[in-house]
Amino acid sequence: xxxxxxxxxxxxxxxxxxxxxxxxxxxxxxxxxxxxxxxxxxxxxxxxxxxxxxxxxxxxxxxxxxxxxxxxxxxxxxxxxxxxxxxxxxxxxxxxxxxxxxxxxxxxxxxxxxxxxxxxxxxxxxxxxxxxxxxxxxxxxxxxxxxxxxxxxxxxxxxxxxxxxxxxxxxxxxxxxxxxxxxxxxxxxxxxxxxxxxxxxxxxxxxxxxxxxxxxxxxxxxxxxxxxxxxxxxxxxxxxxxxxxxxxxxxxxxxxxxxxxxxxxxxxxxxxxxxxxxxxxxxxxxxxxxxxxxxxxxxxxxxxxxxxxxxxxxxxxxxxxxxxxxxxxxxxxxxxxxxxxxxxxxxxxxxxxxxxxxxxxxxxxxxxxxxxxxxxxxxxxxxxxxxxxxxxxxxxxxxxxxxxxxxxxxxxxxxxxxxxxxxxxxxxxxxxxxxxxxxxxxxxxxxxxxxxxxxxxxx
Amino acid sequence: xxxxxxxxxxxxxxxxxxxxxxxxxxxxxxxxxxxxxxxxxxxxxxxxxxxxxxxxxxxxxxxxxxxxxxxxxxxxxxxxxxxxxxxxxxxxxxxxxxxxxxxxxxxxxxxxxxxxxxxxxxxxxxxxxxxxxxxxxxxxxxxxxxxxxxxxxxxxxxxxxxxxxxxxxxxxxxxxxxxxxxxxxxxxxxxxxxxxxxxxxxxxxxxxxxxxxxxxxxxxxxxxxxxxxxxxxxxxxxxxxxxxxxxxxxxxxxxxxxxxxxxxxxxxxxxxxxxxxxxxxxxxxxxxxxxxxxxxxxxxxxxxxxxxxxxxxxxxxxxxxxxxxxxxxxxxxxxxxxxxxxxxxxxxxxxxxxxxxxxxxxxxxxxxxxxxxxxxxxxxxxxxxxxxxxxxxxxxxxxxxxxxxxxxxxxxxxxxxxxxxxxxxxxxxxxxxxxxxxxxxxxxxxxxxxxxxxxxxxxxxxxxxxxxxxxxxxxxxxxxxxxxxxxxxxxxxxxxxxxxx
Ligand SMILES: Cc1cc2nc3c(=O)[nH]c(=O)nc-3n(C[C@H](O)[C@H](O)[C@H](O)COP(=O)(O)OP(=O)(O)OC[C@H]3O[C@@H](n4cnc5c(N)ncnc54)[C@H](O)[C@@H]3O)c2cc1C
Ligand code: SF4
Ligand code: SF4
Numbered sequence: 001x002x003x004x005x006x007x008x009x010x011x012x013x014x015x016x017x018x019x020x021x022x023x024x025x026x027x028x029x030x031x032x033x034x035x036x037x038x039x040x041x042x043x044x045x046x047x048x049x050x051x052x053x054x055x056x057x058x059x060x061x062x063x064x065x066x067x068x069x070x071x072x073x074x075x076x077x078x079x080x081x082x083x084x085x086x087x088x089x090x091x092x093x094x095x096x097x098x099x100x101x102x103x104x105x106x107x108x109x110x111x112x113x114x115x116x117x118x119x120x121x122x123x124x125x126x127x128x129x130x131x132x133x134x135x136x137x138x139x140x141x142x143x144x145x146x147x148x149x150x151x152x153x154x155x156x157x158x159x160x161x162x163x164x165x166x167x168x169x170x171x172x173x174x175x176x177x178x179x180x181x182x183x184x185x186x187x188x189x190x191x192x193x194x195x196x197x198x199x200x201x202x203x204x205x206x207x208x209x210x211x212x213x214x215x216x217x218x219x220x221x222x223x224x225x226x227x228x229x230x231x232x233x234x235x236x237x238x239x240x241x242x243x244x245x246x247x248x249x250x251x252x253x254x255x256x257x258x259x260x261x262x263x264x265x266x267x268x269x270x271x272x273x274x275x276x277x278x279x280x281x282x283x284x285x286x287x288x289x290x291x292x293x294x295x296x297x298x299x300x301x302x303x304x305x306x307x308x309x310x311x312x313x314x315x316x317x318x319x320x321x322x323x324x325x326x327x328x329x330x331x332x333x334x335x336x337x338x339x340x341x342x343x344x345x346x347x348x349x350x351x352x353x354x355x356x357x358x359x360x361x362x363x364x365x366x367x368x369x370x371x372x373x374x375x376x377x378x379x380x381x382x383x384x385x386x387x388x389x390x391x392x393x394x395x396x397x398x399x400x401x402x403x404x405x406x407x408x409x410x411x412x413x414x415x416x417x418x419x420x421x422x423x424x425x426x427x428x429x430x431x432x433x434x435x436x437x438x439x440x441x442x443x444x445x446x447x448x449x450x451x452x453x454x455x456x457x458x459x
Numbered sequence: 460x461x462x463x464x465x466x467x468x469x470x471x472x473x474x475x476x477x478x479x480x481x482x483x484x485x486x487x488x489x490x491x492x493x494x495x496x497x498x499x500x501x502x503x504x505x506x507x508x509x510x511x512x513x514x515x516x517x518x519x520x521x522x523x524x525x526x527x528x529x530x531x532x533x534x535x536x537x538x539x540x541x542x543x544x545x546x547x548x549x550x551x552x553x554x555x556x557x558x559x560x561x562x563x564x565x566x567x568x569x570x571x572x573x574x575x576x577x578x579x580x581x582x583x584x585x586x587x588x589x590x591x592x593x594x595x596x597x598x599x600x601x602x603x604x605x606x607x608x609x610x611x612x613x614x615x616x617x618x619x620x621x622x623x624x625x626x627x628x629x630x631x632x633x634x635x636x637x638x639x640x641x642x643x644x645x646x647x648x649x650x651x652x653x654x655x656x657x658x659x660x661x662x663x664x665x666x667x668x669x670x671x672x673x674x675x676x677x678x679x680x681x682x683x684x685x686x687x688x689x690x691x692x693x694x695x696x697x698x699x700x701x702x703x704x705x706x707x708x709x710x711x712x713x714x715x716x717x718x719x720x721x722x723x724x725x726x727x728x729x730x731x732x733x734x735x736x737x738x739x740x741x742x743x744x745x746x747x748x749x750x751x752x753x754x755x756x757x758x759x760x761x762x763x764x765x766x767x768x769x770x771x772x773x774x775x776x777x778x779x780x781x782x783x784x785x786x787x788x789x790x791x792x793x794x795x796x797x798x799x800x801x802x803x804x805x806x807x808x809x810x811x812x813x814x815x816x817x818x819x820x821x822x823x824x825x826x827x828x829x830x831x832x833x834x835x836x837x838x839x840x841x842x843x844x845x846x847x848x849x850x851x852x853x854x855x856x857x858x859x860x861x862x863x864x865x866x867x868x869x870x871x872x873x874x875x876x877x878x879x880x881x882x883x884x885x886x887x888x889x890x891x892x893x894x895x896x897x898x899x900x901x902x903x904x905x906x907x908x909x910x911x912x913x914x915x916x917x918x919x920x921x922x923x924x925x926x927x928x929x930x931x932x933x934x935x936x937x938x939x940x941x942x943x944x945x946x947x948x949x950x951x952x953x954x955x956x957x958x959x960x
Pocket of ligand 2: 026027028029030039040043066067068069070071072073074083
């Protein structure tokens with residue numbers, strides 16, 4: 001398949017790493033375990049070994065799987081290593097071990113004298129890192145459901161029912177889900193309380209600007225966002241309209257491909273990307289505003305994803321150039337709508353796909369800081385992932401849980417009454433952990449707080 | 460005993476999850492921050508406490524298997540390069556700050572704690588840990604002790620050795636003991652001083668007692684741009700001559716400014732040939748007075764642009780450029796060698812001129828970042844390892860730079876240590892007798908030569924071994940003042956004593 005970047009290109013990217021280690025303290029998995037193989041520098045080294053022809057060992061695949069894809073390492077790296085490209089390639093190899101750089105045997109100086117007693121010592125490339133059956137089934141299930149809002153809605157109905165009846169508490173208490181599958185247990189723990197079914201949940205195709213029109217923007221509704229957090233999409237549309245934007249919400253839009261792309265399912269990601277490009281091209285908008293950090297970063301990356309596809313490259317570049325995160329867009333546009341006080345002490349949590357992948361940290365703080373009576377506190381570990389990371393919390397439940405525990409500790413210590421973030425996954429992750437401790441700290445999306453301030457909507 | 464037979468024993472000591480045997484995983488530990496020296500360890504263990512470290516070392520000692528300690532692997536002299544026939548003992552899981560005592564102004568930390576984490580733990584009490592290597596976000600305190608690391612602020616505040624008052628160490632035979640009593644006043648032989656800077660060859664540090672310093676009342680950072688390094692250098696000499704000891708005086712040349720700018724957008728003066736950073740700290744009135752003098756000197760030396768910063772955020776932004784400089788150079792070339800020569804401050808100009816001449820004649824670019832206040836140069840020799848022969852040429856330039864440092868009465872290392880990389884230059888600085896004396900100390904700690912062997916000394920030798928160049932045993936041995944090195948193993952020197960008196 002031609003969808004993987006060339007080995008030479010990846011070698012160049014890996015070659016930018018000077019092994020200085022500045023990324024280590026920024027990496028959540030290094031923070032957890034303190035092991036080189038679970039650090040960015042170590043993972044880059046593993047990728048280099050594979051590029052040089054080493055066979056993919058099960059242990060190596062595990063280290064790629066454990067990477068959250070939070071890109072904190074890229075923010076920390078003075079040498080500008082494009083780690084995102086390396087980990088995406090590595091995820092491709094772990095998904096399809098037969099596509100890992102085959103060919104030449106390991107470098108001449110490779111350890112020929114690996115300890116014989118080593119259980120993991122691999123002698124021939126024949127022994128691929130096959131995932132366990134359970135792991136493969138979980139992955140297949142996730143990718144068959146999450147990118148499709150209708151399926152997601154249908155599947156989560158029983159889950160909602162369980163929550164409403166208190167069944168969830170009983171189930172969790174019984175420890176049964178964990179015994180059946182850690183992923184099932186995590187899914188149960190993380191499912192949001194049944195979203196308030198507000199009237200008019202389905203957004204209109206067009207929301208007109210209030211006052212003079214300043215821009216015409218498209219809006220991505222997203223899969224998880226539209227199913228679990230329809231109120232965030234509604235708030236986004238209201239805020240944009242209040243700031244003078246005509247908001248176009250194309251009906252036909254599907255998944256943007258973020259989940260697939262970040263998990264090494266390149267062909268699937270490209271398929272979703274092409275469809276999304278087509279949909280928004282037809283919408284005829286100045287900018288495409290995205291309120292979900294993971295989707296935004298994936299769409300800004302279409303340019304690279306489709307770079308080698310002659311019929312799509314130019315269209316992908318054009319589309320990526322028009323994608324804006326909501327906070328980025330609003331800060332750039334400048335406020336016109338008057339703000340009302342929102343008297344609350346709030347912590348802003350940087351979603352990794354916004355803070356690290358898109359390097360947007362200033363704009364949301366500016367927007368929130370400008371709200372009268374809203375006191376913004378900083379979390380000391382603001383740059384560290386909460387463990388949500390797309391579907392990571394379903395695939396690596398234990399590590400995700402440990403990171404959630406740390407994040408919840410720091411939220412509690414900050415004295416915040418409200419946690420604001422731009423990614424549904426983070427909000428779910430943090431509030432679930434707090435709820436486990438019986439702590440009720442409200443969580444909200446940036447759009448909801450702006451909406452509350454501008455439109456006076458109680459949350 | 461073979462290494463593989465150690466695996467179950469190590470697993471029992473450290474837990475099976477903390478013993479690494481997968482060949483690819485092992486290779487991620489093949490080098491430190493200096494990637495030109497590599498070796499894949501036969502086994503990696505990650506102990507979680509001092510008892511485990513001692514037990515691991517005892518197993519190695521009993522089996523006669525060499526071992527190497529590793530902190531965060533940021534060393535720049537190959538000190539933590541593993542042995543292919545040995546065990547790498549990684550300290551990165553031992554990273555608890557055990558105690559901060561604000562009244563006694565000291566902290567007790569495990570060796571894997573990062574340098575910056577010590578300052579972060581002390582900050583709530585208005586204290587900080589003074590030695591600040593540029594790698595402070597990641598390098599470990601254990602590694603700092605082993606390398607006697609310094610940093611920009613060591614000009615005024617001193618190196619690691621001036622801030623460590625006690626060490627719990629595992630000796631190369633596996634014994635757990637303390638050096639120094641935490642007061643900082645040595646009684647008897649200063650073994651603590653000898654251990655600090657021993658590059659992991661005398662034992663493994665398992666706890667560190669450090670002094671904490673009171674955060675200064677006022678801090679003022681001045682950034683000045685110059686057209687040439689020579690002008691910046693003049694400002695440096697004049698500041699010191701005026702009797703001022705700034706907390707830091709750092710200089711960067713055009714190439715390193717370019718790299719830092721690309722990496723962290725630090726906003727240094729555009730097109731400057733040199734950037735000078737001068738930081739003053741202390742009581743507010745003193746800093747004010749010094750600042751006035753420093754500003755005059757800086758301007759008199761021909762500064763093209765001067766900026767000052769006193770709030771922490773502004774200072775952080777300026778320092779970020781300097782601290783990212785090494786790694787940022789990765790943007791200018793695929794590979795580079797960081798040198799660490801020291802020259803008398805008065806010879807700075809001459810040596811810098813020599814370096815640019817070397818660079819011009821060889822076609823190898825050299826970026827310069829240095830601790831100007833104490834004459835510690837960090838020439839970054841850039842090369843492309845994909846171009847045949849370029850690595851060798853870079854190596855030549857690098858060696859010639861060290862020769863220049865020695866010629867002007869300086870040294871081959873200021874703070875990065877000798878490790879494997881500079882061991883071959885040791886004979887250019889030290890006589891055979893000097894090296895043998897050092898070897899005596901080493902053998903007193905590690906008679907079996909198992910603890911980080913092959914580092915520091917130009918040719919690997921065992922204790923008691925008579926090297927080729929060596930015509931006589933050490934004078935101290937001859938006179939009966941010292942036991943023959945490795946004497947307890949009964950290996951007596953073989954050549955007949957020479958008439959030396
Ligand atoms: C970008 C960059 C900038 C740097 N800037 C500076 C600077 O400004 N000043 C400076 O002095 N250095 C600097 N260094 C070098 C390096 O960071 C220091 O030498 C640091 O002290 C190494 O610490 P480490 O934990 O990474 O040790 P490692 O590299 O892991 O090991 C270094 C040595 O210490 C030994 N060692 C490690 N832990 C222990 C232990 N617990 N007990 C006994 N021995 C041990 C190892 O065997 C080895 O010999 C820089 C490095 C980089 C990559
Ligand atoms: S993406 Fe995040 S988890 Fe993965 S290596 Fe980088 S910092 Fe670590
Ligand atoms: S910070 Fe960048 S250059 Fe340094 S080790 Fe990490 S990825 Fe490599």
